[in-house]
Amino acid sequence: MIVEHRIYTTHPGQVHEYLALYEAEGLAIQKRILGRMVGYYRSEIGGLNQVIHLWAYADLAERDQRRAALLADEGFRHYVRKITPLLAGQESRILVPAPFFTPTWQD
Template sequence: MAIYELRTYTILPGRMPEAVTLFRQSGWAALEKYQDKLVGYFLGDIGAINKVIHIWKFDDEVDRRKCWNSMFKDPDVMSFAEKYQPLIQYQENQLMTAAPWGPHP
């Protein structure tokens, strides 16, 4: 059964332009090689301002841990994370499974 991981990063007030620039300059280049697991990145709008949201889809928990372990060992990802982390006010991760009805990515 697939596992979906919803990761929400609340960016410090006034720092969203810097976060977006950082993702454009180095974040996506570091994370692009893992895009086969990525459903998408989103920016919060009404009611969810200052939020960078991404959803990942994994085959199961073993697949999830393998992917994150690879990212944590990836020097490009870790270099980006080192620059990105000071912009984060709060991080929330949620694991979900698909409902037994409707479309699924």
């Protein structure tokens, strides 16, 4: 099991617009295609103007397959064209669990 940790940094003052657009147009598509949303947050202290997504996958192969399906989805591509101007940056990390951790949401 792996978790993808994505950080999107918006231009200053754009976090609320980003979240509203995501909720209206991106959320349902990503949940349908990516599957296991572990968490979705915005930063309050530390690096500001950031939105953090956490998505779980069985392995990198499942992630690759689901991400390819997401990027092929016309509705998602339309959403990306709208959201991109709000973004100043993006980071992605792949997290692996510690040997003693078993997530409660694991399939």
